[in-house]
Amino acid sequence: KNQVEQSPQSLIILEGKNCTLQCNYTVSPFSNLRWYKQDTGRGPVSLTIMTFSENTKSNGRYTATLDADTKQSSLHITASQLSDSASYICVVSFDQTGANNLFFGTGTRLTVIP
């Protein structure tokens, strides 16, 4: 069964600290993996997209890593800011066209406190 699991479900950190969010998937064959940031009540915004041949990609203070062998990805946030408070969603794609080839995780809810 194709699944995307994220951990932890929720996380609270102090402003300025670093944190790492995890994504494990069983989707196969794998095409790409995306991390999205979703503010409460808003649409997701893309942070990074990685194909199976990439093992790291950065976007400012966000760095995503991918291990296609173990089917794990992480999103590392450096020097967190209050505006980083949001849900972070991992999305994995099948390597084929057709219906239902995007699998969304349920997200990690990050709260950054002053």
Added chain:
Amino acid sequence: DAGVTQSPTHLIKTRGQQVTLRCSPKSGHDTVSWYQQALGQGPQFIFQYYEEEERQRGNFPDRFSGHQFPNYSSELNVNALLLGDSALYLCASSVGPSLLWEQFFGPGTRLTVL
């Protein structure tokens, strides 16, 4: 350059009613996908429109239907509303019908069914 826009922002309906949600894609995009996101869950793919036709469909009943107009904008219609239809409805646009390409999400329409 306007991003993806959706209307209305919020909507309250009663069981059995019908609802129409609207989406305008990002400039230059020709494909619109619709997602349902229940509270605390990841988005679930409903269907996708390209060249004014439904190209792909997720596991949603026929009560969910849509339309795409020549200007690439799209509507999502839900008939015979159920309490379980209460969710954030997201529209995402992209270039071309493959779900493997990056999608840009709108802010969503919050539907509440009483």
